[in-house]
Amino acid sequence: MDKSNIRNFCIIAHIDHGKSTLADRILELTKTVALRDMEDQLLDNMDIERERGITIKARAVRLLYTADDGQEYVLNLIDTPGHVDFNYEVSRSLAACEGAILIVDASQGIEAQTLANTYLALEHDLEIVPVINKIDLPSADPERVCHEIENVIGIPALDAPRISAKTGQNIRAVLERVVADIPAPKGDADAPLKALIFDSIYDPYKGVIIYVRITDGKVKIGDRIRLMATGAEFDVVEAGYMGAVDLVNAGELHAGEVGYITASIKSIGDTKVGDTVTLADAPCDEALPGYREVNPMVFSGIYPADGAHYGDLREALEKLQLNDASLSFEPETSAALGFGFRCGFLGLLHMEIIEERLEREYNLDLITTAPSVIYKIRLTNGDTVYIDNPSNYPENTLIAEACEPVVKASILTPKEYVGNIMDLCIDRRGTFKDMTYLDEDRVEMHYVLPLNEIVYDFFDALKSRTRGYASFDYELSGYEPGKLVKLDVLLNGEVVDALSFIVSEEKAYPRARKITEKLKEHIPRQLFEVPVQAAIGGKIIARETVKAMRKDVLAKCYGGDISRKKKLLEKQKEGKKRMRQLGSVEVPQEAFMAVLKLDE
Amino acid sequence: MSSRGLYIHIPFCRRKCIYCDFYSLADEGVQDEYTAAVIRNIRHFGGCFDTVYFGGGTPSLMSPENIARILDSADIVSGAEISMEANPDSVTHEKMCAYKSAGVNRVSLGIQSFDDGELSMLSRLHDGRGARAALSAVRGIFDNVSADLMLGLPFQKPSTVSDNIDILSGFGVQHISAYMLKVEEGTELSRREDLLSGIDDDVQADIYEGAVEQLSQRGYPQYEISNFARPGFECRHNLKYWHCEEYLGIGPAAHSFIGKRRFGVRGDIRSFMASPVMETFTTDDNAGGETERMMLALRLNEGCDVPPDVAQRAGRYIDAGFMTIDGTRLRFTVKGMLVSNEILSSLLM
Numbered sequence: 001m002d003k004s005n006i007r008n009f010c011i012i013a014h015i016d017h018g019k020s021t022l023a024d025r026i027l028e029l030t031k032t033v034a035l036r037d038m039e040d041q042l043l044d045n046m047d048i049e050r051e052r053g054i055t056i057k058a059r060a061v062r063l064l065y066t067a068d069d070g071q072e073y074v075l076n077l078i079d080t081p082g083h084v085d086f087n088y089e090v091s092r093s094l095a096a097c098e099g100a101i102l103i104v105d106a107s108q109g110i111e112a113q114t115l116a117n118t119y120l121a122l123e124h125d126l127e128i129v130p131v132i133n134k135i136d137l138p139s140a141d142p143e144r145v146c147h148e149i150e151n152v153i154g155i156p157a158l159d160a161p162r163i164s165a166k167t168g169q170n171i172r173a174v175l176e177r178v179v180a181d182i183p184a185p186k187g188d189a190d191a192p193l194k195a196l197i198f199d200s201i202y203d204p205y206k207g208v209i210i211y212v213r214i215t216d217g218k219v220k221i222g223d224r225i226r227l228m229a230t231g232a233e234f235d236v237v238e239a240g241y242m243g244a245v246d247l248v249n250a251g252e253l254h255a256g257e258v259g260y261i262t263a264s265i266k267s268i269g270d271t272k273v274g275d276t277v278t279l280a281d282a283p284c285d286e287a288l289p290g291y292r293e294v295n296p297m298v299f300s301g302i303y304p305a306d307g308a309h310y311g312d313l314r315e316a317l318e319k320l321q322l323n324d325a326s327l328s329f330e331p332e333t334s335a336a337l338g339f340g341f342r343c344g345f346l347g348l349l350h351m352e353i354i355e356e357r358l359e360r361e362y363n364l365d366l367i368t369t370a371p372s373v374i375y376k377i378r379l380t381n382g383d384t385v386y387i388d389n390p391s392n393y394p395e396n397t398l399i400a401e402a403c404e405p406v407v408k409a410s411i412l413t414p415k416e417y418v419g420n421i422m423d424l425c426i427d428r429r430g431t432f433k434d435m436t437y438l439d440e441d442r443v444e445m446h447y448v449l450p451l452n453e454i455v456y457d458f459f460d461a462l463k464s465r466t467r468g469y470a471s472f473d474y475e476l477s478g479y480e481p482g483k484l485v486k487l488d489v490l491l492n493g494e495v496v497d498a499l500s501f502i503v504s505e506e507k508a509y510p511r512a513r514k515i516t517e518k519l520k521e522h523i524p525r526q527l528f529e530v531p532v533q534a535a536i537g538g539k540i541i542a543r544e545t546v547k548a549m550r551k552d553v554l555a556k557c558y559g560g561d562i563s564r565k566k567k568l569l570e571k572q573k574e575g576k577k578r579m580r581q582l583g584s585v586e587v588p589q590e591a592f593m594a595v596l597k598l599d600e
Numbered sequence: 601m602s603s604r605g606l607y608i609h610i611p612f613c614r615r616k617c618i619y620c621d622f623y624s625l626a627d628e629g630v631q632d633e634y635t636a637a638v639i640r641n642i643r644h645f646g647g648c649f650d651t652v653y654f655g656g657g658t659p660s661l662m663s664p665e666n667i668a669r670i671l672d673s674a675d676i677v678s679g680a681e682i683s684m685e686a687n688p689d690s691v692t693h694e695k696m697c698a699y700k701s702a703g704v705n706r707v708s709l710g711i712q713s714f715d716d717g718e719l720s721m722l723s724r725l726h727d728g729r730g731a732r733a734a735l736s737a738v739r740g741i742f743d744n745v746s747a748d749l750m751l752g753l754p755f756q757k758p759s760t761v762s763d764n765i766d767i768l769s770g771f772g773v774q775h776i777s778a779y780m781l782k783v784e785e786g787t788e789l790s791r792r793e794d795l796l797s798g799i800d801d802d803v804q805a806d807i808y809e810g811a812v813e814q815l816s817q818r819g820y821p822q823y824e825i826s827n828f829a830r831p832g833f834e835c836r837h838n839l840k841y842w843h844c845e846e847y848l849g850i851g852p853a854a855h856s857f858i859g860k861r862r863f864g865v866r867g868d869i870r871s872f873m874a875s876p877v878m879e880t881f882t883t884d885d886n887a888g889g890e891t892e893r894m895m896l897a898l899r900l901n902e903g904c905d906v907p908p909d910v911a912q913r914a915g916r917y918i919d920a921g922f923m924t925i926d927g928t929r930l931r932f933t934v935k936g937m938l939v940s941n942e943i944l945s946s947l948l949m
Binding site for chain 2: 527549550551552553560561563564570572576
């Protein structure tokens with residue numbers, strides 16, 4: 001295939017603006033997949049993705065399209081994750097493209113992720129093809145949205161295709177714009193191989209499958225390749241492209257093409273997204289720019305509800321890690337929860353997805369601890385330590401300076417909610433940066449916020465204060481010093497390590513009150529009175545009491561039905577097994593969950 | 601063969617009380633047919649009995665003739681305790697005399713309270729005056745009389761309970777059953793938000809502890825979680841349950857324990873009357889073991905002898921004042937009885 005007839009592009013959109021639906025329509029139109037094989041939203045092939053309407057892992061597909069000019073084009077559609085947690089993966093996917101379709105919802109207009117992803121695409125010099133979607137909705141106002149795109153993003157949009165991905169209206173116009181506006185790939189087919197890894201997945205039969213964009217040169221079966229960041233070398237077993245349902249082993253890939261390589265690679269850790277593939281015996285001079293290691297930002301302890309399932313949990317995490325190199329975990333022990341794992345995630349969504357997959361796909365019942373970020377602590381002896389587990393937080397007297405990670409947050413909202421959002425951001429220790437009107441109605445606000453203030457429930461709080469209208473995006477922005485303290489929770493006088501967390505000094509008191517109230521609500525009355533306390537460095541700052549149980553008795557036995565009484569006691573015994581015994585106190589799993597939802 | 605207890609369920613009630621989940625229905629017109637079915641089953645199962653208990657429902661809705669027929673059909677040892685539950689609204693002097701002639705020698709009156717407000721809240725058919733009249737009639741005829749009281753009713757004042765106990769002891773009854781109200785699923789009470797809001801575990805526990813204390817002062821020491829009696833007047837039939845002794849239960853929703861088998865009868869009067877022999881279902885075919893024996897006996901103030909491992913596990917409850925131990929004999933304290941489910945489920949199960 002002539003390079004000039006190749007188009008490599010992706011679709012960027014705010015969540016729910018119709019990215020997956022448009023991708024489906026394009027697959028249909030190009031007959032890449034027979035209609036009878038269509039499942040709604042084909043590119044998102046994990047259940048969770050489909051339910052949440054988000055794309056977790058990038059996928060790519062090759063389409064053949066005969067354009068109005070009579071020529072046949074190869075269209076490589078690279079699907080990108082839409083969420084900030086996967087920002088780096090997005091940036092690598094963008095680097096594999098020459099252009100991007102920008103979908104904007106005809107009634108909602110530009111949202112926070114629309115902007116974030118567009119800026120990212122512009123950074124990679126991509127040609128943007130704006131598309132107005134959902135014009136079939138009664139509330140659609142494509143005219144206003146076109147102006148918004150021109151004014152806010154500054155790209156021409158008045159002649160942007162106006163489509164309905166749902167009904168299939170005007171999809172062909174989108175592909176015509178892709179062919180006409182997005183440049184063909186450049187690159188020297190005779191230069192040494194230089195290919196970008198933009199994704200990789202583990203396949204139990206083929207080993208790791210790496211998704212690549214060939215920038216220069218070519219690769220074929222039998223070639224010995226080198227992955228430049230890790231230095232690992234492998235012999236190519238397959239090289240080809242991605243059909244919608246199957247990989248097609250074409251035997252070789254050339255400059256400008258998007259495809260896959262397998263090479264009996266056992267570990268996904270060897271194939272880092274962003275790395276450069278070259279030939280071992282004829283390497284290129286330098287790797288492609290932009291590669292970096294991805295580090296987890298949010299940490300949480302994950303424990304099996306039933307300690308007997310520790311082995312199952314480890315196995316499940318190992319399997320998930322095969323396909324997700326950004327998930328990290330190591331064993332940890334909690335006095336309260338027993339044996340479990342400290343897991344690291346790219347962000348909150350990533351954490352939720354992993355927890356959900358563990359529970360759903362591996363049928364595990366889990367207890368998770370409050371999410372924590374990495375604190376950077378300068379000790380009085382001059383050392384600097386990084387703490388991702390509140391249990392390991394040093395005593396206050398040993399700390400010279402404590403720093404916490406902060407993010408730059410961008411919030412888009414209808415103007416009537418500006419006050420609510422300011423209140424929320426002040427409450428979350430945010431620093432106001434600026435605010436601009438996108439149009440008469442909509443405002444973009446910028447804040448610097450401590451990451452630890454958004455890992456709990458910021459997104460939910462934002463949604464509830466803006467009736468769901470505000471959108472939110474963030475990027476990490478280094479460390480800032482903060483007045484931080486470790487808050488311990490004591491049950492019956494004993495610290496429960498799994499409930500400790502780090503909090504800013506000013507918020508310690510309200511948080512302590514809230515957490516003790518929540519625990520009191522969720523811990524059932526026991527034979528003994530149970531004090532529930534919160535403390536900073538041994539000083540109690542909040543207390544509630546779970547009163548002693550006074551009455552739990554069967555006053556009467558129905559007509560001599562002794563078996564019923566016996567079963568009742570047996571059931572009661574079973575109920576106890578689902579509780580965690582912390583010292584002399586029995587704590588139900590829900591109590592651990594409840595403290596994660598303090599805003600309710 | 602040693603003597604068993606005989607329980608006969610009389611499933612008729614003129615009106616359902618809001619807290620009751622016992623099997624009953626309003627149609628007492630079938631009582632002759634019902635009596636015939638009871639007698640068929642007594643003959644079928646056989647055995648000899650040293651206690652008989654007519655429970656309900658409302659046994660006093662049965663005619664004295666039917667009660668007599670049933671008693672005549674059973675092999676009852678001389679000196680047996682023959683109890684019958686009665687509701688104050690269906691008590692008359694003549695009827696009570698006739699029951700006595702039929703063989704009944706102990707009457708348990710469903711008084712529940714003397715407070716008119718509480719009685720109407722519970723949908724009882726009698727009022728305080730009716731309760732006193734019935735008591736006085738029954739006391740004049742029987743010299744072994746028991747009365748039921750309810751503790752912990754919605755919005756109940758401790759003083760009401762204390763007055764009720766004084767009235768009962770004033771009548772000189774021999775036995776008092778004082779049951780703490782329990783909200784059973786499916787009852788009208790369980791749907792009555794207005795009343796549920798007036799039920800509180802702590803208040804119930806206080807009322808119970810107060811009642812146990814007061815009853816003891818009036819000469820009714822506690823012998824079981826909900827039962828109090830003048831010495832020598834403990835209910836022998838009910839003691840069979842707690843002593844893990846055999847009993848035959850006849851009637852819909854009745855339960856039996858014979859051999860190692862515990863079994864029940866479905867709560868359906870039609871099929872009970874239609875079958876030549878009542879159909880039973882086994883609830884436990886290896887009953888009467890050590891655990892069960894302790895579970896039952898620990899309801900009694902006399903407690904029971906326990907093996908060393910149980911005594912050792914009970915240590916923490918003894919230290920905290922929920923139990924006492926004397927040699928190998930373990931007992932609940934009053935405070936412990938109140939939370940006995942919680943303790944037994946850890947101690948024995």
